[in-house]
Amino acid sequence: MKIDYDVTIVGAGPAGSTTAKFLAEKGFKTLLLDKEKFPRDKPCGGGLPIRVLQRFPYVVNDTIIEAYTSSGTVYSPSLQHQIEIFKETPIIATILRKKFDFELVKFAKDAGAVFQDGSSVSAVHLSDDIAQVTIDQGATISSEIIVGADGVTSPIAKHFELRRARTSMGICILQEFEVDEQIMDQYFKKSRHCYIHSRFKTVAGYGWVFPKKRHLNIGFGIIQVDKPQQQKLNILHCYQEYLTLLKEKDLIPKNLKEEPVKGGALLTHPLEKTYLNRLLLVGDAAGFVNPLSGEGIYYAMASGRIAAQVITEALEKEQPTEEVLAQYQIRWQKDFGRDIDLILRVVKRGSMEYAEKVFSIACKDPVLTDLMMGVITGQISVQQYKWKIIRRFFYSSLRNRLHLLK
Numbered sequence: 051m052k053i054d055y056d057v058t059i060v061g062a063g064p065a066g067s068t069t070a071k072f073l074a075e076k077g078f079k080t081l082l083l084d085k086e087k088f089p090r091d092k093p094c095g096g097g098l099p100i101r102v103l104q105r106f107p108y109v110v111n112d113t114i115i116e117a118y119t120s121s122g123t124v125y126s127p128s129l130q131h132q133i134e135i136f137k138e139t140p141i142i143a144t145i146l147r148k149k150f151d152f153e154l155v156k157f158a159k160d161a162g163a164v165f166q167d168g169s170s171v172s173a174v175h176l177s178d179d180i181a182q183v184t185i186d187q188g189a190t191i192s193s194e195i196i197v198g199a200d201g202v203t204s205p206i207a208k209h210f211e212l213r214r215a216r217t218s219m220g221i222c223i224l225q226e227f228e229v230d231e232q233i234m235d236q237y238f239k240k241s242r243h244c245y246i247h248s249r250f251k252t253v254a255g256y257g258w259v260f261p262k263k264r265h266l267n268i269g270f271g272i273i274q275v276d277k278p279q280q281q282k283l284n285i286l287h288c289y290q291e292y293l294t295l296l297k298e299k300d301l302i303p304k305n306l307k308e309e310p311v312k313g314g315a316l317l318t319h320p321l322e323k324t325y326l327n328r329l330l331l332v333g334d335a336a337g338f339v340n341p342l343s344g345e346g347i348y349y350a351m352a353s354g355r356i357a358a359q360v361i362t363e364a365l366e367k368e369q370p371t372e373e374v375l376a377q378y379q380i381r382w383q384k385d386f387g388r389d390i391d392l393i394l395r396v397v398k399r400g401s402m403e404y405a406e407k408v409f410s411i412a413c414k415d416p417v418l419t420d421l422m423m424g425v426i427t428g429q430i431s432v433q434q435y436k437w438k439i440i441r442r443f444f445y446s447s448l449r450n451r452l453h454l455l456k
């Protein structure tokens with residue numbers, strides 16, 4: 051049977067275009083498809099963990115990175131405690147998704163991938179000797195392997211029953227305002243001071259203010275939806291109260307031009323299985339999101355890179371089988387899966403009272419503050435630092451108690 055491409059990737063977000071770039075660089079005939087016409091926007095805070103820049107240094111340029119944030123304030127649920135951080139080096143970078151995703155597609159094209167936008171995949175067929183996608187109920191394209199990078203709703207994951215019909219999802223909404231650069235400097239300084247309100251209105255999630263160069267991204271997310279009380283909350287109402295609070299405290303300019311409220315869903319944990327014979331799932335399609343912060347760009351790109359490595363090996367051996375592709379699951383678990391697991395366990399156990407206590411202790415200890423900020427901004431691996439964090443937390447709480455006894 052005629053093979054059109056070695057690999058067809060469905061979805062050109064960060065996961066799909068990263069997979070495409072690394073496969074094309076290896077010389078594989080790679081097709082990258084997206085149903086949208088590019089450049090397209092995607093609702094997103096646009097906060098980019100620094101480890102994206104460390105692992106994928108090719109994104110470090112002024113066209114892609116809007117601004118670097120080197121200071122921030124994180125508020126406890128009651129707003130009584132604050133963790134302040136002021137650094138010489140960035141704690142987070144910011145991007146505009148419309149531009150960022152388009153630039154990533156260009157990297158894939160420059161590496162030799164064929165990009166076809168405005169092409170919605172309506173069917174996927176896998177057999178022992180071929181993998182096929184049908185575009186817009188019309189043309190069929192054959193390849194050795196298909197990568198499902200089709201985002202949080204992933205029709206591919208659902209079609210192959212890799213995802214249950216009723217999977218719990220987080221939800222985030224946001225507005226992105228265009229603001230004069232001088233006003234941005236006045237409010238957020240050159241350090242582009244960011245704000246995070248942890249568990250605002252008791253919600254198991256947070257509110258954020260990400261100042262970019264000339265854009266201000268304000269959002270609100272309910273990420274840990276497994277907690278039953280969260281399901282009844284009206285997120286739009288919470289967001290409006292959040293905006294009111296920010297204005298009352300003069301943390302943001304009062305006269306922001308009206309912008310549409312956009313939103314999106316998040317899977318709250320990775321799928322149990324992310325591969326099949328001739329198929330891999332990457333990024334949001336596989337549920338790779340930080341369960342504490344909801345950030346997913348790092349995992350999207352990291353999973354794309356790992357997928358490209360495993361596919362390279364499978365194609366070189368001429369064995370795009372389930373057995374060989376199972377390596378993908380082993381590698382992402384080792385790479386970032388254990389981190390997600392650990393955060394998930396902590397988040398599930400955490401309560402409002404506990405969060406408040408952690409803040410009350412951390413805000414008096416700069417070392418613990420740094421570690422916590424590292425976790426929140428995705429700068430450090432929780433798995434790697436867990437004992438350091440636990441030891442420091444106990445040391446700090448003991449010191450606090452002794453101080454109180456004096």
Ligand SMILES: Cc1cc2nc3c(=O)[nH]c(=O)nc-3n(C[C@H](O)[C@H](O)[C@H](O)COP(=O)(O)OP(=O)(O)OC[C@H]3O[C@@H](n4cnc5c(N)ncnc54)[C@H](O)[C@@H]3O)c2cc1C
Binds near residue numbers: 171269332
């Ligand atoms: C409101 C909100 C705020 C967020 N903020 C942040 C943040 O600040 N930082 C961060 O790191 N993460 C954030 N995230 C998470 C982040 O947006 C995702 O993790 C990331 O976009 C995942 O990339 P992806 O490539 O897997 O999927 P996507 O970026 O969603 O790309 C999937 C692509 O697949 C295409 N597609 C879907 N179906 C088909 C089809 N049938 N045929 C062809 N193409 C198809 C879509 O058009 C889309 O372009 C946020 C999420 C939300 C909802």
